[in-house]
Amino acid sequence: MSATxxxxxxxxxxxxxxxxxxxxxxxxxxxxERRIIIGPNGAGKTTLFHCITGTLTPTSGSxxxxxxxxxxxxxxxxxxxxxxxxxxxxxxxxxxxVLDNLRLAGVGTSGRKWVMHRSIDAYADLGDRALASLRxxxxxxxxxxxxxxxxxxxxxxxxxxxxxxxxxxxxxxDEPCAGLSPSERRRIFELIAGLPRSIxxxxxxxxxxxxxxxxxxxxxxxxxxVIVEGSPEEIRAHPxxxxxxxxxx
Amino acid sequence: MSRQQWIGIGVLALAALAVPQFAGxxxxxxxxQILIFGLLALAVDLMLGHAGLMSVCHAAFFSVAAYTxxxxxxxxxxxxxxxxxxxxxxxxxxxxxFAMAVRTRxxxxxxxxxxxxxVVWGVEYRWSSFTGGDNGVTNVxxxxxxxxxxxxxxxxxxxxxxxxxxxLAAYRVLVASPFGLTLRGIKASExxxxxxxxxxxxxxxxxxxxxxxxxxxxxxxxxxxxxxxNPVSASFPISVEAVLMAIMGGSGTILxxxxxxxxxxxxxxxxxxxxxxxxxxxxxxxxxxxxxxxEGVMGFARRVLARRRSGASTR
Numbered sequence: 001m002s003a004t005x006x007x008x009x010x011x012x013x014x015x016x017x018x019x020x021x022x023x024x025x026x027x028x029x030x031x032x033e034r035r036i037i038i039g040p041n042g043a044g045k046t047t048l049f050h051c052i053t054g055t056l057t058p059t060s061g062s063x064x065x066x067x068x069x070x071x072x073x074x075x076x077x078x079x080x081x082x083x084x085x086x087x088x089x090x091x092x093x094x095x096x097x098v099l100d101n102l103r104l105a106g107v108g109t110s111g112r113k114w115v116m117h118r119s120i121d122a123y124a125d126l127g128d129r130a131l132a133s134l135r136x137x138x139x140x141x142x143x144x145x146x147x148x149x150x151x152x153x154x155x156x157x158x159x160x161x162x163x164x165x166x167x168x169x170x171x172x173x174d175e176p177c178a179g180l181s182p183s184e185r186r187r188i189f190e191l192i193a194g195l196p197r198s199i200x201x202x203x204x205x206x207x208x209x210x211x212x213x214x215x216x217x218x219x220x221x222x223x224x225x226v227i228v229e230g231s232p233e234e235i236r237a238h239p240x241x242x243x244x245x246x247x248x249x
Numbered sequence: 250m251s252r253q254q255w256i257g258i259g260v261l262a263l264a265a266l267a268v269p270q271f272a273g274x275x276x277x278x279x280x281x282q283i284l285i286f287g288l289l290a291l292a293v294d295l296m297l298g299h300a301g302l303m304s305v306c307h308a309a310f311f312s313v314a315a316y317t318x319x320x321x322x323x324x325x326x327x328x329x330x331x332x333x334x335x336x337x338x339x340x341x342x343x344x345x346x347f348a349m350a351v352r353t354r355x356x357x358x359x360x361x362x363x364x365x366x367x368v369v370w371g372v373e374y375r376w377s378s379f380t381g382g383d384n385g386v387t388n389v390x391x392x393x394x395x396x397x398x399x400x401x402x403x404x405x406x407x408x409x410x411x412x413x414x415x416x417l418a419a420y421r422v423l424v425a426s427p428f429g430l431t432l433r434g435i436k437a438s439e440x441x442x443x444x445x446x447x448x449x450x451x452x453x454x455x456x457x458x459x460x461x462x463x464x465x466x467x468x469x470x471x472x473x474x475x476x477x478x479n480p481v482s483a484s485f486p487i488s489v490e491a492v493l494m495a496i497m498g499g500s501g502t503i504l505x506x507x508x509x510x511x512x513x514x515x516x517x518x519x520x521x522x523x524x525x526x527x528x529x530x531x532x533x534x535x536x537x538x539x540x541x542x543x544e545g546v547m548g549f550a551r552r553v554l555a556r557r558r559s560g561a562s563t564r
Contacts, residue, residue: 053444079446091444093437096430104434107427108445113452119425166445 005067006031006170006200007052012061014044014051014224021047022058023224029170031066032197036211037204038235039221040244045204046088048221049172052202053085054078065170080109084168088175088204090155094148098139098158101147102130105162133165137191153184160188164195171195173203177210185210212236220244265410274402278474279518281406283511284413285470289487290494290506291420292463297492298501299424300456301436302358305488306347306366310461312483313369314340314468319386319478320379329392329473336469337462343369344461351453354439366488373480385479389472399473409470416466421503423459432456497538499547508546 007029014022022044029035037045050056052063054075062071065081073081093101103126107113112123120126134140137157142150150158160176176192177185189210195201205211211218212232219229222244228235235241269277289311296302318336321327327335350361373380380386391399399405423429434442435449442449472478481487490513498509516534521527542549 055440055444074448075443076446076448079444085444087441087444091438091441093434093441095437096433100430100433103427104430104442105445107431108442108447112427113431113447114428116423116426116428118427119422120427120430121425123427162441162445 005029006033006065007202008062008064009048009052010062012048012051012058012063014047014056015059020224022051024061025221025224025226027219027226027229029200029202031200034201034203034214034216036215036218037202037221038206038208038211038218043221044224045221046174047224049085049174049202049204053083053172079166082169083172084163084166084170085172086159086163086174086176088178090152090159092147092155092158092162095146097144097146098134098150099127099130099143101158102133102161102165103127105165106130109166129165133161136164137161138187153180156180156184156188160191168199170200170202173201173205175204175206177205177207189214262414269403269406277402277406279514281402281409281474283514284409284507285467285474286491286494286514287507287510288413288416288470289464289467290491290498290510291503292460292467293488293491294495294500294506295420295424295432295456295460295463297495298505299429299432299436300453302351302354302453303492304350304362304457304460305359305485305492306350306362306369307460307464307491308483308485308487309347309366309369310340310344310464311468311471311487312373312478312480313343314465315472315478315482316373316380316386318469319389319472323386323389329390333392333469333473336472337465340465340468341458341462344458344465347461348454348457351450351457362488363485366483366485370480370483370485373483380480383479385477387477389476389478391473391476405474409474412466412470416463417503420463424503428452428455493535495545497535497545499545499549502545502547505545505547512546 005028007027009025009027012022012025013020025048027035037048039045047056051058054073058071062069064070065078065083068081070078070081093104096104103120106126106129131140131143134143137160139154139157139161142154147155147158156176156179163171173192177188180188185207192201192203193214203214212235215232217229218232218235220227220235220241227240227244228238230238268280272280289307293304293307296304314336317339318332321332321335322329347362347365350358350365353361374382377383391405393399394408397404399408431442431447431452434447435452439449468482471482494509494513495506496509497512498507499505512534513531516531517527520530524530538545544551
């Protein structure tokens with residue numbers, strides 16, 4: 001085990017009743033790596049993400065981030081260690097403005113979230129960071145709108161901005177392009193591809209072109225277990241992957 | 250704050266200051282009562298309107314604060330300068346204990362606060378050797394403030410007004426602060442808040458204690474206003490009325506709970522003078538609010554204003 005590993009997942013399983021949703025999964029993600037996780041519906045990809053980010057507690061196994069053991073840490077503490085994530089189904093603050101969404105994300109891991117005696121407007125840097133993060137995802141002109149008035153695609157963009165503003169060290173993206181039009185997909189793809197290598201990325205993606213175009217390495221999950229892991233070329237050529245994922249031999 | 254808002258606050262303040270000049274002591278007393286229950290509704294609304302949790306036990310903090318102050322002053326001759334803070338402390342301390350309710354959400358939160366509230370009511374009612382049982386504690390003296398005895402309706406009204414002005418200014422800062430935004434974030438999506446690094450239960454705990462403190466303050470003002478306290482002050486209807494006031498006036502706003510309190514107590518006073526079923530009338534008004542102005546009087550006013558403004562701009 002090398003200290004340069006951003007994330008170590010060792011033998012993680014998640015059992016729901018009789019169902020092994022995640023079955024003894026081990027991953028070693030190098031710092032700066034772009035790792036794509038693919039697999040058919042129900043393969044356990046999102047459940048695995050939940051186990052790593054802390055939304056769910058794994059039934060067994062252990063997790064560490066940059067060498068720090070985090071298996072027993074609650075979700076908010078894992079975020080403080082440097083995890084950022086987006087959700088498969090947009091999980092943004094519908095009734096708040098875009099600016100307030102980002103300001104909340106901006107104070108999440110700082111002591112400022114406890115400040116009671118000062119208006120949040122007094123923190124100009126929070127507004128500046130919000131704007132910078134919105135520019136990054138191409139949503140700057142929506143800053144004062146209430147999220148419920150944003151389109152589906154714009155909410156996906158905001159979802160990404162929320163994850164980026166906290167300057168995560170490891171970013172988990174759960175199908176960031178799901179439900180987007182081809183041009184919107186292109187935009188998100190380019191945005192992710194353009195992120196600095198200081199951010200390690202794990203991404204679940206169904207679109208094989210996007211997935212294989214972005215990935216350094218690919219992990220294929222099927223029935224909760226890793227069936228193969230390798231470079232995009234190896235994955236494309238792998239017979240078992242062609243069978244379970246592409247439905248062809 | 251915009252200029253319009255400053256003007257609004259100025260007009261409101263002048264009107265509030267002028268009340269005793271125009272209203273007799275009966276009406277001044279009623280308005281004082283409206284302000285005190287408005288504060289209780291505001292306390293409830295910190296949880297309801299901002300954090301999204303409906304507490305039905307706030308009468309407990311209100312009542313325990315009132316009882317503590319009353320018992321210390323009446324039975325032990327403790328001066329108000331000690332008894333009033335002691336009441337605030339006792340009510341808030343109970344809030345610290347009852348804040349365990351924030352481990353639950355939704356209907357479970359309502360149920361657990363309901364149960365906790367009943368415990369306090371039951372103790373006050375049954376432990377008569379200490380609380381005076383049904384009769385409560387009577388003849389609570391009004392405090393003397395810098396040589397000024399607050400024994401007339403006018404003097405006491407101004408006292409309540411000053412306390413409220415301070416509390417509302419602080420409340421305004423609180424809800425606009427990062428902490429206040431945190432509560433609205435929890436209401437909107439707790440799962441997202443957790444993934445952004447917030448330990449949401451801690452924020453809710455602190456909010457609940459602040460809210461219990463505000464309810465206790467209302468309780469201390471109430472016992473001085475009423476000069477008497479009995480177990481009714483801790484009863485379930487008081488807790489629910491505070492919730493209804495907040496919703497009727499406009500949940501999540503500062504003025505709303507006071508407007509709701511005004512509508513509620515005003516109606517009760519006015520309607521009960523000629524209809525026996527005054528509770529039914531209030532019920533109908535509440536149902537009408539929920540159906541046609543779900544965001545309360547404040548939300549309704551805001552909608553009308555917005556419509557008029559957009560109508561003017563297209564013309």
